[in-house]
Amino acid sequence: xxxxxxxxxxxxxxxxxxxxxxxxxxxxxxxxxxxxxxxxxxxxxxxxxxxxxxxxxxxxxxxxxxxxxxxxxxxxxxxxxxxxxxxxxxxxxxxxxxxxxxxxxxxxxxxxxxxxxxxxxxxxxxxxxxxxxxxxxxxxxxxxxxxxxxxxxxxxxxxxxxxxxxxxxxxxxxxxxxxxxxxxxxxxxxxxxxxxxxxxxxxxxxxxxxxxxxxxxxxxxxxxxxxxxxxxxxxxxxxxxxxxxxxxxxxxxxxxxx
Numbered sequence: 001x002x003x004x005x006x007x008x009x010x011x012x013x014x015x016x017x018x019x020x021x022x023x024x025x026x027x028x029x030x031x032x033x034x035x036x037x038x039x040x041x042x043x044x045x046x047x048x049x050x051x052x053x054x055x056x057x058x059x060x061x062x063x064x065x066x067x068x069x070x071x072x073x074x075x076x077x078x079x080x081x082x083x084x085x086x087x088x089x090x091x092x093x094x095x096x097x098x099x100x101x102x103x104x105x106x107x108x109x110x111x112x113x114x115x116x117x118x119x120x121x122x123x124x125x126x127x128x129x130x131x132x133x134x135x136x137x138x139x140x141x142x143x144x145x146x147x148x149x150x151x152x153x154x155x156x157x158x159x160x161x162x163x164x165x166x167x168x169x170x171x172x173x174x175x176x177x178x179x180x181x182x183x184x185x186x187x188x189x190x191x192x193x194x195x196x197x198x199x200x201x202x203x204x205x206x207x208x209x210x211x212x213x214x215x216x217x218x219x220x221x222x223x224x225x226x227x228x229x230x231x232x233x234x235x236x237x238x239x240x241x242x243x244x245x246x247x248x249x250x251x252x253x254x255x256x257x258x
Contacts, residue, residue, distance in 0.1 A: 077191045077192075077194060077195055078196075080196065080197055081141055081142070081197055081222035081223050082141070082142065082222075083139060083140055083141055084140045084141070084142070084152050085140070086140060086154065088140070088152050089140060089152050089153060089154055089205065090151035090152050090153065091205075093143075093151055093153045093204070093205075093213070094149070094151050095212045095213075096145060096226060097182070097231070098184070098246075099182070101212055104211050104212050105181045105182045105211070105232050106211050106215075107181050107211075107215060107216050107232060107234075109128050109215070109216055112127070112128055112216050112234075113125035113126065113127060114126040114127075114131065114216075114217070114233070114234065114235070114236065115179075115234065115235035115236070116167050116235075116236050116237070117235065117236075117237045117238075118173075118177075118237035118238040118239045119169060119170035119173045119238040119239060119240070120164075120167045120168055120169045120170070120238050121167065121168025121169075122166070122167045122168050123167075128202075128216055128217075131158060131200070131202060131217070132202060134158045134162065134163070134166070135158070135159075135162065136156055136157060136158060136202070136203075137156070137157070137158075137159055137199065138154060138155070138156045139154070139155055139156075139197060139199060139220070139222070140152060140153070140154045140155075141153070141155070141197065141220070141222035142222065143222075143226050143229070144225055144226060145225070145226040145227075146225050146226065146227055146252075146256075153204065153205070154204065154205045154206070155199060155201040155203070155204060155220045156199075156201065156202060156203035156204070156206070157199045157200045157201035157202040157203060157217065157220070158199065158200040158202070159196065159198070159199060159200075160193055160194075160198040160199055160200050160219065161193070161194045161195070161196065161198065163200050164176070164193060164194070164238075169238045170238055171190060171194065172190070173190055173238045173239060173240050174189065174190060174239070174240045174242075175187045175188065175189065175190065175238070175239050175240070175241070175242065175243055176188055176189075176190060176193045176236065176237070176238055176239075177236070177237045177238075177239060177243035178219060178230040178233050178235070178236055179233075179234055179235040179236075179237075180230050180231060180232045180233055180234060181232035181233075181234050182231070182232050183246075184230055184231070184232070184246050185230070185243070185244075185245060185246050186227075186228060186230050186245035186246060186247075186248065187242075187243035187244065187245055187248075187254075188219075188221070188224070188228065189255070192221060192223060192224065192257065195221070195223055197220075197221070197222050197223065198219065198220070198221050198223070199219070199220040199221075200217055200219060200220075200233075201214070201217060201218045201219070201220040202216070202217050213231065214230075214231025214232050214233075215232070216232070216233075217232075217233050218230060218231040218232070218233060219233060221257070223257045224256050224257035225256045225257060227247050227252065227256065228245075228256040228257060
């Protein structure tokens with residue numbers, strides 16, 4: 001039986017598909033859509049009438065959220081990312097941010113206090129000395145950038161699950177959010193926060209974390225793409241309200257990992 005096409009789609013389908021494709025190019029995190037998207041399939045998946053720009057945006061957002069849900073369902077909290085020998089460390093490790101290296105934020109470590117809020121029992125402000133006094137671990141893992149490059153680095157710090165338990169975080173909450181000194185912000189799901197390789201990193205390659213790599217601390221997650229790993233962290237909060245993120249609010253995939 002032939003598929004019936006609405007008169008509106010017959011007249012405007014090409015223009016709508018062209019607009020959708022342009023938006024997909026601008027939001028490179030959705031390349032899987034650009035490769036496989038059909039107008040009818042997008043409409044069917046999202047329940048949106050693709051008759052204007054707002055509807056196209058809503059459709060793409062729904063498919064991106066669907067992709068997040070699938071990635072979360074596939075995520076294994078006990079599966080470890082690959083680790084590497086010291087001989088494979090990339091030196092120098094590349095600088096990456098949404099600004100140039102001469103704009104790196106410099107945080108005063110002596111006056112720094114890490115704010116902890118939301119669904120946690122202990123909301124005192126942490127000094128760097130307190131964080132460095134906690135048991136530390138090292139990992140040599142690969143940083144994978146969404147732009148297509150990767151590099152292997154050695155990170156040292158506090159297992160993030162240990163920190164969350166230390167502050168009495170509600171481990172059944174949905175999200176952990178991060179605010180950073182360079183105005184970056186992001187959030188992750190609680191299973192990723194509790195993953196054994198998710199680390200509140202305080203050192204790089206055996207030295208205090210350099211400013212260009214995120215001093216005073218960054219969150220290192222080898223199970224996530226690079227843009228999900230916040231640097232210059234100044235505040236952490238636990239919540240059940242979706243917090244979004246700097247790139248995620250511009251259309252990037254929120255889960256951003258495996």
